[in-house]
Amino acid sequence: MKIGLLVGSLRKGSFNRKIAELSKKIIDEGNEAEIIDISYLPFYNQDDDGANPKEEYTRIREELRKYDGYIFFTPEYNRSLAPVLKNVIDIGSRDPKGNLWDGKVAAVFSASMGSTGGAMGNHALRQSFVYINLITMNQPEVYIPAIHTLFDEEGNLIDGTRTFVEDSTRAFVDFAKKHS
Numbered sequence: 164m165k166i167g168l169l170v171g172s173l174r175k176g177s178f179n180r181k182i183a184e185l186s187k188k189i190i191d192e193g194n195e196a197e198i199i200d201i202s203y204l205p206f207y208n209q210d211d212d213g214a215n216p217k218e219e220y221t222r223i224r225e226e227l228r229k230y231d232g233y234i235f236f237t238p239e240y241n242r243s244l245a246p247v248l249k250n251v252i253d254i255g256s257r258d259p260k261g262n263l264w265d266g267k268v269a270a271v272f273s274a275s276m277g278s279t280g281g282a283m284g285n286h287a288l289r290q291s292f293v294y295i296n297l298i299t300m301n302q303p304e305v306y307i308p309a310i311h312t313l314f315d316e317e318g319n320l321i322d323g324t325r326t327f328v329e330d331s332t333r334a335f336v337d338f339a340k341k342h343s
Contacts, residue, residue, distance in 0.1 A: 164194040164339055167230035171237040171245025171284075173202050178274050178310040179236040182328055185320060186234060186272070189332040199226055207253040216259070223251060224258045232268035232339040233297070234332070239275045239284035248288060256295045268342050269297040270335045272305040272328070280306030300338040305331045 168183045183198055190196035204219050211217045237245045256262045271288050273281030285306060292299050305328070307313070313324045320328065 164231050164336065164343065165229060166190050166194060166196045166336070166339065167227065167233045168196055168198045169201060169233055169235045169248060169251060170198060171235065171248040173247060177238075178276075179238055179272075181314075181318075181320070182272055182274055182307065182310075183234070183236045185325065185328050186236075186332040189329050190336060194336060197230075199223075199230075201247050201251045204247070204250055204254065207250055207257070209257070212257060213259070220254050223254055224260075224263060227251075227255050227263055230267070231343050232270075232335075234270045234272060234335060235288055237271060237273045237281060237284045237288055239273065239277065239279070239281035242283040242287075244284045244287040244291075249291065252291050252295060262295055264292075264295040264297050266296055266298065268300070268335075268339045270300040270305070270331075270338070272307075272331065274307035274310040276309060276311045278308050280308035280310075282306045298342050300335050303331050303334055 170180045170183050172179045187196040204223060212220055235248055237248055255264050271285045273285035275281035289299060313321050315321055
């Protein structure tokens with residue numbers, strides 16, 4: 164099984180990227196995972212698609228087709244999802260060959276410095292999944308609050324949070340195997 168990991172925070176030192184890197188290690192224990200680079204994508208514009216789509220659209224669509232499922236890692240921006248994630252969803256759903264998300268499995272992990280762990284961003288992202296027909300893992304729900312306080316001096320997630328992310332990642336792999 165090959166799982167694509169999409170990170171909604173592009174900043175260097177992103178907490179959500181650190182969570183994705185831990186999930187990648189867990190998935191790589193018996194499957195394959197890749198963090199998909201979406202930092203180069205321009206905002207979707209239908210005028211730049213169609214018969215001669217932008218090279219970036221073609222490139223990401225080819226990349227996304229390689230995966231059996233996806234985990235989206237999102238911070239919460241102004242009580243909603245990260246715009247780069249919505250952008251890649253739009254590009255993939257408007258593939259000339261058809262919605263490339265259709266019927267694939269997905270999960271959303273959110274982490275933020277706030278007290279709700281990015282719950283609003285997590286749920287906003289899930290709303291898009293309904294329309295594009297991603298089959299979403301409902302449990303466990305992954306919201307990690309006060310993420311900036313959950314790393315030790317070496318930059319590793321503290322034990323309880325690390326175990327939660329590892330267990331949630333394994334739950335997604337099991338979910339993906341059942342529904343792929």
